[in-house]
Amino acid sequence: MNLTLKAFVKKELTQALRDVRMRALMFGAPIIQLTIFGLALSTEIKNIKLAVFSGPGDAMFGRVADGFYSSGWFLRAGHAPGEDPYELIASGRADAALIAPAAGLARSAERGGGRMQLLVDATNATKARAVEAYARNIIAAQAAREYGARDDAALKFDVRVLYNPAMESSMFLVPGVMGMLVCLITIILTAMSLTREKEMGTFETIVSAPLSNAEVLLGKTVPYILLGLADAALVVAAGYLIFGVPVRGPLWQLGLAALALVVTTVSIGTFISTVARNQQQAMLGGFMFLFPAILMSGIMYPVENMPRAVIAAAYLDPLMYFVRLIRNIMLKGGDVHVLWANLGALGLMALLAAGLAYKRFRQTLN
Amino acid sequence: MNGYFDFHRAYSIARKEVMHIWRDPFTLALALGLPVMLVTFFGYAIDYEVKDIRLAVSDRDKGPAARRFREIFSASGYFQPVETGPAGPVAMLDSGRASAALFIEPDFSKKIKGGGRVTAQFVLDGSDNSKAAAVMGYLPGIQRAALARLAGAAPREPVSFETRFLYNPELNSRWFTVPGLAAIIIGLLAILLTAMTVAREWENGSMELLLSTPVRPLEIMFGKLAPYGALVLAGVFFVYLVSRLVFGVPFAGSHLLYLAACLLFVTAALSQGLLISVITRQQQIAMQLGMITGLLPSMLLSGFIFPVESMPVFFRYFTMLLPPRWFMAAARGIILKGADLGELAVPFLALAILSAGMLALALKKFKTDLEP
């Protein structure tokens, strides 16, 4: 390796890793965040506080209510006799209330209309939708039990879920979050590192050395590409070991995808640092890239579900290509078309970003 | 309080800080641009109702019933049938060109006509959970429609229920995300900006300069934080206007209570930013810490998208330490449910305690650092 590049790598890594707090942030924080995503966040709605209201001795309704509570999704929300269900939901003591018909469920069902009422707190629309879907399934199952097996429907679905049969949220969230974390760390580090040198004045020393522009640029980027790749490896290992997220595709594909992403983000970070005059500006500039990039990446919201204009913008988002790549490689085992199409797009972005950074960088030097 | 806190001195520091912000187009752009971006994104781009799911169909029957069956999927509005390649539907899922696949067996039409029972295999891409879960939710409806149209027999439902969605009858997701954005904006801007500006003063030594004047630490803090507080509140006001005027989100509760909730949360966020800056004293670290303890919790652990109640026990308790969780509860309660002060007592009290705690810690660390 070139002597200068070696000196840069050593210097940048020493600076980035000397401070314990910096080390913790670079390697500890991703693990913590991954853990939060993997453990705490779930797209499955659980622990819904349900209150039930019925007349005395409504045994059938009691069985329906038991069906809710034994499903695992609902918690029992107690209430005083005669309390208003609306009041119960307004005060937040219940998320939903199931109310039996006045005549009793069994009697009104015999008369041909056993209609219960389900009140749902729709402050959270997604949650409300889930509550209704659960209720539909539970009530249908209970009705089947009450009136004999109704499994004889003329048409049934046999549903199979591929790649993530248990529909675990962590399987879906963790690979995306990996991309997000690597993107975040590399952008912030690079955007700030060059700016800090300019702020401190040490940048003068570097430019006063007989180096070509490319040498300086490589010196300030290669160490961060290495750090970014190390973080990517760490996060993949953590995802695999802690959450059992499988790596079904070949590792070289994963490595190539990570490299393309890291080169792109490091270049963008460097570009930001050439524009920013101080660290605060660098950080804010980093944010202006990171925020939309994360939102449009498909990590949390499916890209296909967005309006056309947003999808068009998402095609400029390097993180979106990476999320597609990593989900495909880790969960689906890597499809040739997905790999080369997205890797090609990401690689093109990496080249473009690096070229742009180089151009801006040269201007700042002179 | 006189002698400990002089308003004029605090004011002159605040004025200096305003000049800083005003001359820094980046800070202004982000402080004003972020709310716009978030509102646009969560207001327009995100629709929690998953639609246009690309469905690969393998129809080995090609009879009239099979055709009608396929039409039911496309007519639902949720599915968008796509051309199946030669490699079959599962390959379409592998490459992500379809998110679900439907298999219709060869004698589908014959069996339906003869009143027999058919099973249609439905395969889902589980690598995108949010989509897969939504699709599963649509299947019962499709099944009922298919039974009615194909077998001509809507199943009799002796027991049924009707749902009433309170506070947001049409399940408009904007009603739920847009009011929550205030939490993100405050959480992000207040924490990060204050953490960084105060850390910057430490880093370039101007804090020592300020401290060598008769200005008291409390005045410095107030002077430095007030402009950011104002900036952040401007962002919140913007979100309020857009959510009311553009998205028609109702405002069921008291504006005064909402303002109180915002002020409380801003105080908590600013205290947190201050605490971070005092601990780190270095912009780069302050920023990273601000992101981890400020941005991520506001977005992820506050209940903004992922309900707190669905989290594992540890996290349900852990989130109690996070101001955004309390603010989110208070804000949604006030805006959508019209909660009164009695119902807001817990979140308000929690926010007050957390702010006081962080502020006290910051002041203590600040003071001990000054003593040699």
Next chain:
Amino acid sequence: MNAAPALEVKGLSIKFGDFTAVDNVSFSVERGEIFGFLGANGAGKTTTIRMLCGLLEPTSGTAVVGGLGFGDGGRGIKKIVGYMSQKFTLYNDLTVGENLDFAAGLRKLDAGYAAGRRRELFEFIGFDRPLSTLVASLPGGVKQELALAAAMLHDPEIVFLDEPTSGVAPASRARFWTLIRRITGMGKTVIVTTHYMDEAEQCGRIALMRTGALIALDSPEGLKRSTFPGPMAELDFKGAPAEAFICGLEKAAGLLELSPHGMRWHAAFSDRAAMAAALAGLPPTAAMALINPSLEDVFIRLVEGRER
């Protein structure tokens, strides 16, 4: 190496947009000289130095540094000069050894050569702390000496020092100037900017700059002689009100310069006769002494005086 001057500058100018930062500057510097730039902030000292180090490309004019031109974008020049910028040039969060290793890497010095140079330079600056000391923990003067060592690691022929002693304690400043003299003793050339007059006195020649232009260039003594050909008097009014007298004196014939120095005033005249006439009405309580003009007087007359 050769007998050509260390620096040969002709008509050097640089413009940033409409602003002319350095305007048609010409001078030459001999090898082994201590050449100082003196001027107010923004006078163009730093910009001139940055051009001569190959960091900025001049808009017009030529500069030959150590026999080399700018043909290759300044890279040849960068190899033979050492540069210590105004701001602190070492990394506070790296150790002494790591800083010097990085400086060596920037210059592509091989490890053995760099270690040898490091030992020489440590001896030269009298540095005897462990290599593993964090730079942040060093006193200001030592940091500055170390920065000098880092700038000289590649054994440059010409060393550019931009305000090397700003913010350093007086004792350390004196030490640093001893080092500068010893560098020229080795046959190297030192170009230095300063705003301390006592430091300027130690330069072989001084270039005075004002608003981008070179307004005077001579040895300290030569500058004093050419600026103040006549006598200079120091007036001390001992606290008595002197407004009226000063106002009168300002209009006196043959007065070259009148400036306050603390409680006292310095008055320079074209010749002794003019002085005698102008000071005839001096209040009896006031004391008058003939003094030699200092560089500060020169600076005030040449740099500040013309801006009135």
